Amino acid sequence: YxxxxxxxxxxxxxxxxxxxxxxxxxxxxxxxxxxxxxxxxxxxxxSIKGKVSQALLAALFVLAGVASSLIVASQSWGSLSGIGALLGMLAGVVSAFPLLTRSIxxxxxxxxxxxxxxxxxxxxxxxxxxxxxxx
Structure with a gap:
């Protein structure tokens, strides 16, 4: 100090x-x-254009999270596949949250x-x- x-x-x-x-x-x-x-x-x-583009980008993030969780769940078997799938979905929702709140x-x-x-x-x-x- x-x-x-x-x-x-x-x-x-x-x-x-x-x-x-x-x-x-x-x-x-x-x-x-x-x-x-x-x-x-x-x-x-x-603007309406800004709101729509942010909502579409948020939906894209959620879809990417769902897709990554499905890929992880289909490629791996065992107890960790469920955790990986949940983390993929969680990442998509967390990424989309600021855009969704701003667009409304x-x-x-x-x-x-x-x-x-x-x-x-x-x-x-x-x-x-x-x-x-x-x-």
Missing amino acids: QLFKVEYKGLVHYPVWELTYRYEGESYAGYVDGATGVVILAEHPL RRKVRASEIRVIREEEPKIPLGLTSSLAVRL
Whole structure:
């Protein structure tokens, strides 16, 4: 671990554009980084073509999972053939799940940045704080 000393210097103002718009009677929202123009988060409608293509791709994944499970079950005999068949079907369903859920939503969300879902260390309130960071 390396120790960094963090000092409170005051408030920092950073430009973030909040926008809302209406499209075919629905309201959509978005946030854009005002300094770089990067889309932080935006809601948008998914076209019928996009919904159909995602649903077809999801069906293809499920069919590939079923086909692989049938191939595994027909080629191998014994106690492990059932497990291989179940894993093949499970892989198809798991692969199709994000596409299926996205294809049935009215609003979808997109972002140009990646959100890190790790819990960040809490910095104690005060004028000066210490923070340990592993490099």
